[in-house]
Every structure is written in C-alpha cells, then in structure tokens.
Amino acid sequence: MSTPASPPVPQHCPTPRELDDLELLVHGALAPTTAFNEPGSPVTLTLPEQVNAQAAAAGAVELVDPEGLPLARVSVPGGEIETLTHAQFGPFRSHYLTPRQALEQYAGRTFVPVDDALTRAQLDQLAEVGPLVLLALVGHGTPALSPVALLRATLAAAGHLPGAAVVAVPLAAHGDAEADHALGHRVVANYAGHNPVLALSSTDDDSEPPADIAEIVDFDQPTPERQGLVLFFTGLSGSGKSTLARALVDRLLEHGERTVTTLDGDVVRRHLSAGLTFSKEDRETNIRRIGWVAAEISRHGGVAVCSPIAPFDATRQDVRAMVDEAGGAFFLVHVATPLEECERRDRKGLYAKARRGEIPEFTGISSPYEEPDDADVRVDTTGRTIDDALDDVLVALRDAGYLDLTAEEPTTAEFGGRGASADASSGGRVASASERIETPAPGATPLKVLFVCTANICRSPFMELVARHELGDRTGLEFASAGTHGFRDSEMDPVMADTLPGGVAPDGFRSRPLTAAMVEEADLVLTAEAAHRTFILEDHPGAFRKVFTLGQFAEATTSATGLTGHELLAAVAQRRGSADPSLDVPDPYRRGPEGARAAADLLTDRLRAILTALVG
Numbered sequence: 001m002s003t004p005a006s007p008p009v010p011q012h013c014p015t016p017r018e019l020d021d022l023e024l025l026v027h028g029a030l031a032p033t034t035a036f037n038e039p040g041s042p043v044t045l046t047l048p049e050q051v052n053a054q055a056a057a058a059g060a061v062e063l064v065d066p067e068g069l070p071l072a073r074v075s076v077p078g079g080e081i082e083t084l085t086h087a088q089f090g091p092f093r094s095h096y097l098t099p100r101q102a103l104e105q106y107a108g109r110t111f112v113p114v115d116d117a118l119t120r121a122q123l124d125q126l127a128e129v130g131p132l133v134l135l136a137l138v139g140h141g142t143p144a145l146s147p148v149a150l151l152r153a154t155l156a157a158a159g160h161l162p163g164a165a166v167v168a169v170p171l172a173a174h175g176d177a178e179a180d181h182a183l184g185h186r187v188v189a190n191y192a193g194h195n196p197v198l199a200l201s202s203t204d205d206d207s208e209p210p211a212d213i214a215e216i217v218d219f220d221q222p223t224p225e226r227q228g229l230v231l232f233f234t235g236l237s238g239s240g241k242s243t244l245a246r247a248l249v250d251r252l253l254e255h256g257e258r259t260v261t262t263l264d265g266d267v268v269r270r271h272l273s274a275g276l277t278f279s280k281e282d283r284e285t286n287i288r289r290i291g292w293v294a295a296e297i298s299r300h301g302g303v304a305v306c307s308p309i310a311p312f313d314a315t316r317q318d319v320r321a322m323v324d325e326a327g328g329a330f331f332l333v334h335v336a337t338p339l340e341e342c343e344r345r346d347r348k349g350l351y352a353k354a355r356r357g358e359i360p361e362f363t364g365i366s367s368p369y370e371e372p373d374d375a376d377v378r379v380d381t382t383g384r385t386i387d388d389a390l391d392d393v394l395v396a397l398r399d400a401g402y403l404d405l406t407a408e409e410p411t412t413a414e415f416g417g418r419g420a421s422a423d424a425s426s427g428g429r430v431a432s433a434s435e436r437i438e439t440p441a442p443g444a445t446p447l448k449v450l451f452v453c454t455a456n457i458c459r460s461p462f463m464e465l466v467a468r469h470e471l472g473d474r475t476g477l478e479f480a481s482a483g484t485h486g487f488r489d490s491e492m493d494p495v496m497a498d499t500l501p502g503g504v505a506p507d508g509f510r511s512r513p514l515t516a517a518m519v520e521e522a523d524l525v526l527t528a529e530a531a532h533r534t535f536i537l538e539d540h541p542g543a544f545r546k547v548f549t550l551g552q553f554a555e556a557t558t559s560a561t562g563l564t565g566h567e568l569l570a571a572v573a574q575r576r577g578s579a580d581p582s583l584d585v586p587d588p589y590r591r592g593p594e595g596a597r598a599a600a601d602l603l604t605d606r607l608r609a610i611l612t613a614l615v616g
C-alpha cells in the first residue's frame with residue numbers, strides 16, 4: 001500500500017521588512033536569535049491565512065524573493081530556517097557581508113554604525129580614528145534616507161576617509177523604537193566582534209554633508225516640485241471624478257513642468273483591467289493595478305491622476321502604501337457629491353438601470369461605497385461650477401505644499417498688450433507660455449477647422465456646410481467634419497438637412513469616422529458636446545490647446561476681442577473656460593423636426609459668434 005503523498009509546501013513572498021530579517025537571520029547577524037517568531041522577538045514572519053493553513057499541513061513554508069527565487073524553507077510552527085539560496089540581486093550586493101566575512105576581512109578595525117548621511121563634522125571626527133568599517137544600516141524603513149541612498153551616501157563618505165570599508169547591513173525598522181534599538185546593538189556587536197565600536201556624536205546642527213553626499217541626499221529627497229505625486233479621486237459614479245480630474249490635468253499640462261499620466265476608471269477598465277467585473281474582488285484587483293502603475297509613475301517623479309470609484313477603504317490604503325513605498329506623495333480627493341445628486345445627473349443612464357435591477361452590484365445602490373476619512377480634500381460638486389469645485393482641489397494641493405496651480409492661467413503677450421493684467425511673479429511664465437504657441441501670421445496658412453459630433457450625420461455636417469456657406473474659402477478658413485463613432489459614407493440625416501439655410505445643399509456630403517490624422521491636421525477642433533471633447537483628449541491629450549466644445553469656444557472668444565485667426569486660437573488656448581456640458585448642443589438624431597430645429601438654432605448662433613471672431 002502506498003503512503004499518502006504529503007501536502008505540498010506553499011511558497012510565499014514576505015514583506016520587505018521580513019526579507020531583511022531573513023537575511024540577517026541566515027547571516028547569523030541576529031545571534032543568538034536564529035529563527036522567526038521567537039517569544040518576545042520583533043523578528044516575526046506573518047503568513048496570510050490560507051498560506052498559513054497550507055504551511056501548517058505541510059510543516060513548512062518556502063520563502064521566495066519578489067521574483068520567485070526560493071530563498072529559505074521555514075518550519076511551521078517553529079520558525080526555524082533552512083537556507084536555500086542567498087540573495088543575489090540588489091544594488092551594491094557585494095557590500096552585503098555576513099558578520100563572519102566582515103570579521104575575517106576587517107579584523108582590527110573600528111566599526112562605525114551609520115544610519116544617516118555623514119556631515120563634515122562627523123567625517124572630521126572619523127578622520128582621526130584610524131582604519132574603519134562603516135556599517136551602513138540600510139534595512140527597510142530607514143528613517144533618514146532610502147536604503148540605497150544611505151548606502152550610496154556611506155560609500156561617498158568612505159571616499160573622504162582613506163582606506164575605510166563599507167559593509168551593508170539590512171537592519172529593518174519594526175515600528176518599536178526600544179526593541180529596534182536593542183536589536184541594532186546586537187547586530188552591530190555581532191559584526192564588530194572584539195573590535196572597537198565607535199558611536200558617532202549626534203550631528204552638529206551647523207554641520208552639513210559635503211557636496212557629493214548632499215547631492216545624493218537631494219536626489220533621494222526631492223523637493224515637493226520634483227517628488228512623484230499621485231492625485232487620486234474617489235467617489236460615486238457621476239460624482240464628478242473624471243470631470244475634475246480632466247480639468248486638473250489641463251491645468252497641469254498648462255503649467256508644463258510635470259509629466260502627467262491619466263488613469264481614469266472607465267479608461268482603465270477598457271485597457272489595463274479589461275475583463276474584470278464589479279465584484280468586490282475584481283474591484284480590488286482593478287484598484288491595486290491602478291495603484292501599482294501610479295506608484296511606478298511616482299517613483300520616477302511623474303504625476304498620476306487617477307479617477308476610479310475605489311469604493312473600499314482597505315484598497316485605497318493599499319494604494320497609499322504602494323505610493324509611499326515608491327517615494328511618491330499620495331493625495332486623496334473625495335468627490336463627495338451625494339448619491340441623490342449623482343442619480344439625478346445619471347449621465348450614463350446607469351442608475352436607472354441599477355434601480356431596475358439590470359446592473360447587479362452597482363455602487364451606491366446595491367454595492368457599498370466606504371467614505372474615506374483620510375481624504376486630503378472633500379468636494380461636493382452639487383450646484384457648483386466645475387471651475388469652482390476644482391478650485392477647492394487646487395487650494396488644498398497648494399496648501400499641502402505639493403503644487404501651486406491656483407494662479408490665473410498665464411496670459412499671452414498679445415493679451416497683455418491689450419491691457420490684461422499679468423503680475424510680476426508670473427512674468428517668466430508669460431514668456432514661456434506664449435513661446436510654446438505657434439502663431440503664424442494671419443493669412444499665411446489656411447486655418448483648418450474640424451467639427452466633431454457622434455455620427456457625423458446631424459450636427460457636425462450642419463456646422464461644416466453652414467460655415468462654408470457663410471464664409472467660403474476666401475477668408476483663409478477650411479472646414480471639415482467627422483464623428484467620434486461615425487459611419488463611413490452616410491448621407492446627412494434628412495430631418496437635420498431640412499434645417500439647412502436656403503442655398504446650402506447636403507448633396508455631396510458623406511459622413512466619416514474621426515481619425516488621429518484628422519485631429520493632428522486640424523488647427524481647431526470644435527465638438528458639439530463635452531463628451532466628444534473628452535473622447536478626443538483621451539487619445540490625444542496633447543491636443544488640449546485646440547480641442548473645444550462649440551459653446552466653450554464661443555464663450556472664450558467673447559473675452560478675446562480684437563484678435564482673429566491663429567492669434568485668436570493662441571489666445572483662447574491660453575485662457576479658455578471649462579467645457580461645461582451645459583453649453584453642449586444636444587443630439588437631435590431621431591428627435592423629430594423640432595429637435596432638429598432647436599439644434600440648428602443653437603448651432604447657428606454659436607457658429608456665427610465664432611466665425612465673426614475668427615475673421616474679425
């Protein structure tokens with residue numbers, strides 16, 4: 001009879017703190033402690049419930065590094081360690097010695113524990129001591145500098161102390177100052193053996209590190225203007241997350257000093273999280289993916305603007321921790337528009353469907369939304385303009401010391417010349433902003449205007465045909481149109497065509513879907529609705545200076561009197577208002593002759609204002 005197979009030993013990747021502890025344990029640096037979870041010891045290993053159950057059944061767990069390399073087998077219960085592989089990767093790996101190796105190589109030297117960048121005064125103190133080993137205490141959670149920066153700074157310090165060696169010791173922080181102090185003593189004593197240990201005198205306030213070390217510190221601790229930043233909007237569907245995030249991204253792009261990545265809930269679900277459902281588990285996966293990408297962006301000093309619902313507090317905390325670990329700052333905006341208002345807006349008709357039971361697990365209706373109590377700012381958008389609501393976010397961002405985007409948009413030189421005010425502090429930005437905009441002489445090149453609606457059969461052909469009729473080609477303006485979801489080669493909708501003014505025939509017109517080349521080629525893109533503008537900017541964020549809704553552009557031109565053509569475009573690009581959906585021209589398709597007439601009137605009014613402004 002064959003014996004039953006023993007259950008497989010589960011694998012587990014420990015936290016960075018536990019990995020550091022593992023390395024010290026297998027190096028004998030924590031002697032006499034040689035195992036995890038000894039009574040009263042801060043050196044603990046916590047296994048997730050499921051792994052723990054499997055490990056208990058198998059009698060052990062295999063600890064792997066983040067890439068899956070098996071490092072050690074740990075008995076469960078017991079915590080005794082059998083080494084499988086020593087850690088092989090990580091910056092400056094060759095400096096990670098065991099106490100035994102350090103003692104063999106550096107017998108007779110003075111051992112100096114280092115947990116911060118050394119100052120000139122400390123270097124002067126050490127220069128008197130003789131042969132040294134600098135023990136860089138570079139475990140996870142080092143308070144002053146990141147582990148790799150502390151090691152770099154210690155290596156740089158060794159460059160100031162002829163003959164000094166550097167040994168890296170992954171002594172992590174365990175969140176208990178007293179226990180960590182005792183642990184530090186023990187580890188240093190194990191490395192130093194019988195050799196002398198020198199505790200550095202606490203840093204003299206006036207003494208700074210030398211320039212090469214200061215540079216390493218600066219790089220590791222970027223000023224708020226250079227630190228990566230994750231702006232995370234959370235709130236119910238329809239609360240205004242995407243709208244505010246989009247407006248904020250515009251401001252960031254206008255500011256021009258940061259790289260910006262947008263991670264909108266809907267957009268992420270079409271790409272990064274395609275296929276995920278709205279179950280609690282899938283929502284958590286979705287948010288952790290967003291958090292992971294955002295954290296990586298922040299690691300490299302970028303700004304990530306995220307706007308998912310993110311209904312669960314624990315997942316938002318996970319994202320905060322990921323960003324924190326990556327050295328970025330996490331700024332949480334709670335778009336706290338109440339459910340009643342979101343449901344009243346119901347832009348996508350989803351609340352109505354959810355109420356009818358057609359969408360299960362709909363946030364706020366049949367799935368929970370946990371309100372954050374750790375938001376940096378809380379904005380209820382009810383009854384407020386987008387600019388007004390955005391202002392709350394901008395003020396909070398400024399007051400928290402991250403970014404100041406509250407200043408008026410920089411004014412162009414052209415506007416300045418016409419009496420608009422630009423204070424001295426924004427002078428530099430005025431110049432750079434106007435330099436970025438190409439303003440060819442009026443008349444030098446035709447100005448290409450592209451009208452966009454959904455299917456390119458009602459509103460956008462109306463605009464194209466009427467604009468051409470009113471102005472013709474003689475004014476140096478060219479008109480075209482396309483649809484965000486347009487069919488190819490359809491005729492203009494006959495009901496809408498009936499509203500065309502006398503003398504304008506729809507005969508030769510055929511619809512076409514919008515392409516990237518069309519957006520690229522146009523000098524000005526005018527959309528019927530804010531949603532069309534959003535659609536375009538999602539794929540062409542850099543086009544934000546030339547894509548406007550018709551209503552938005554018409555409003556903006558009223559304050560740019562005296563300018564025409566390309567100059568007018570440049571000016572509006574600088575000081576445009578928001579794409580407020582209340583300025584949209586609603587879709588007349590299948591709304592009968594009355595709907596068509598209403599749309600035609602609205603379009604004609606706005607078009608006249610715009611054409612008059614463009615040609616002067």
Ligand SMILES: Nc1ncnc2c1ncn2[C@@H]1O[C@H](COP(=O)(O)OS(=O)(=O)O)[C@@H](OP(=O)(O)O)[C@H]1O
Binds near residue numbers: 278284309359361363
């Ligand atoms: N069941 C259910 N519950 C909530 N929302 C739903 C649901 N089904 C589809 N949608 C649409 O998906 C958008 C929310 O996706 P998110 O990825 O932001 O949600 S989550 O953070 O994973 O909970 C959300 O978009 P926003 O309105 O932009 O928030 C909805 O349009």
Ligand SMILES: Nc1ncnc2c1ncn2[C@@H]1O[C@H](COP(=O)(O)OP(=O)(O)O)[C@@H](O)[C@H]1O
Binds near residue numbers: 239580
């Ligand atoms: N002050 C405001 N801030 C943001 N959105 C507003 C505001 N007032 C009205 N709205 C409207 O509310 C809707 C919010 O939709 P959206 O930004 O897509 O929300 P979410 O991304 O949270 O689902 C938009 O139609 C927007 O125009």
